[in-house]
Amino acid sequence: MQRIILLAVIAALIAAFFLLDINQWLTLEGLQTGLARFEEWRSSAPLLVAGGFFLLYVAVTALSLPGAAVMTLAGGALFGLGWGLLIVSFASSIGATLAFLVSRYLFRDTVQARFGERLKALNAGIERDGAFYLFTLRLVPVFPFFVINLLMGLTPIRAITFYWVSQVGMLAGTVVYVNAGTQLAQLESLGDVLSPTLIGSFALLGVFPLLARKIVGFIQGRRIYKRWQKPKQFDRNLVVIGAGAGGLVSAYIGATVKAGVTLVEAHKMGGDCLNYGCIPSKTLIKTAKLANRIRHADQYGLSTGTLDINFRAAMGRVQEVISAIEPHDSVERYTDLGVDVVQGYATIVDPWTVEIAYPDGSRKNMTTRNIIIAAGARPFVPPLPGIEDSGYVTSDTLWSSWAELDAPPARLIVLGGGPIGCELAQCFARLGSRVSLVEMLPRLLLKEDEEVSAIAQAALQKDGIEVYTNSKALRCEYETEDGQRHKYLVIEGPAGEQRLPFDGLLCAVGRAARLEGYGLENLGIDTNRTIITNDFLQTTYPNIYAVGDVAGPYQFTHTAAHQAWYAAVNALFGEFKMFRADYRVIPWVTFLEPEIARVGVNEQEATEQGLDFEVTRYELDDLDRAIAEGERQGFVKVLTAAGKDRILGVTLVGEHSGELLAEFVLAMKHGLGLNKILGTIHSYPTxxxxxxxxxxxxxxxHAPQRILALLKRYHAWRRG
Structure with missing residues (x-):
């Protein structure tokens, strides 16, 4: 009841504010119009006018009404810089605190009860660093002050803390506005606008946010680095940890701009993608795809015979391809580019020092202005009872573990129905394994539209794969019979518990960022499954950056390379200009047959986000080249803003979809719509x-039907 009464009082006051036209006095025009009258009142009753102005300012701020900025100017105009600053500074802080308390009383319990789980991290951050967060917002107003007042009332920050931080944080901005007001009060003609003092006041208003950011950055730096001693000089401008895609690009950019760069790699140059991921898997997928073509050669008018798969040779070809690409990422190449490449294990000792442990056991400390962490990720192995005795492999280890096999595992279970699991399941099924794929979620490729997931599942089942969705792996069991050890995976799904026999078990349930062992713990760098970074890819320490799988949010080689540009440029030139990482147009491809390619939002994401969109679709069974090649399955699906040709997202399914996606990626990146693509010549038949x-x-x-109707009549008239 008390809340209802308070809401009614607030509503009545706000209504009176507008009904009595008080708002007209809180505009710049109203201030200029009534300035002489206010001066008369102040001259006759200075204390009464000052008190009334103070109370009005408090009321306007407390009720979150428009006009506080103009009242600040009025404070300078009426009372001068000294008294105006005193009155406005305290009135604004008291009013803000009243708004804060009203928001807390009316809404905090309801908001916390409904969204408490989602707000846990925010609440913890406010309890730990609330004063600094609020000070930053006051000093650099990212949001309007009245929004800060109301939102902070929903958090656990103490009222007294809110008041004094607001009092201090708003002081600098208040000085600027009140000073500008003192100059406005002296305007007698239009020519006075160009007075040096007034121009200086407004110039200060313009540069204040930049100065405030510098102040915040300085305070934050002192706070973060206070327990470390910064070196007076540095060995390097940049040390990069990890020579995968993110690390290689970071080092390349640093060397290109002639910075002193050291790249430290503990294992193999090229990282996971070259040695264990993208390149090996796509190489073996090509072999499996050719095997499938040969099996179905009769569709192309060719006789089919016995297909003899030499699995050992196929795995040997994987290593040959890796060896052919290795020079692109080699120590020699990057040394020639000017990078100091070190084979060793890096540990971050302090924000400017990296200790390198060499293979021969020696160690060396290297000081550096900036560090980029590109440590990558490793396959996650679920903690199933008995799995350690199963001889399981991951997408990383299968290339060495199975390299000497004459044939792939006869019965293979793939754990995981994401892109990696689906790709390798289809690959090994085509190479001769009897494959079962187990996915805990309701469908495969959960990030894709349901239609695409269904196409992927149908394609796998067409290749003889048994797909178990909504099925949870429980444990591995073993039995010995006639001297033979038999292995089983026990799963629980829609049909209850089942025992699936296997000879090989491939874990493809995701990848976990490498967060341990190289110093994050000692420095207290914030992590939550990945290293937490800001929009500039900075970690807890502004001179330490993270890119690629270790940073997220995407685990793609091309995203790691994309982030690396931002991290390297920000690290080396951040004093002049910082660049926010741009994730607006991120493409990805699942290399199944049919191939699945994506960029932007799909239908399910657009619906979840409440976007106003429309779908345009073209089926590949109508495309001449697809018909000629006998590869007619698939489609192009484009999401556009309703009534416009602006592309929101594209999903392609079919042969070479990953290649075709590039045109849409380019269009979205540079704001080109479907009309531009329609007006572009494409070779035939492609x-x-x-x-x-x-x-x-x-x-x-979207053809203009009225115009077309008129044209029809026009042409009929022309025919006579």
Missing amino acids: RAEANKYAAGEWKRK
């Missing part, structure tokens, strides 16, 4: 024409 035809479908739906 699969790329599908993109143009999809744009044509959109154009057909």
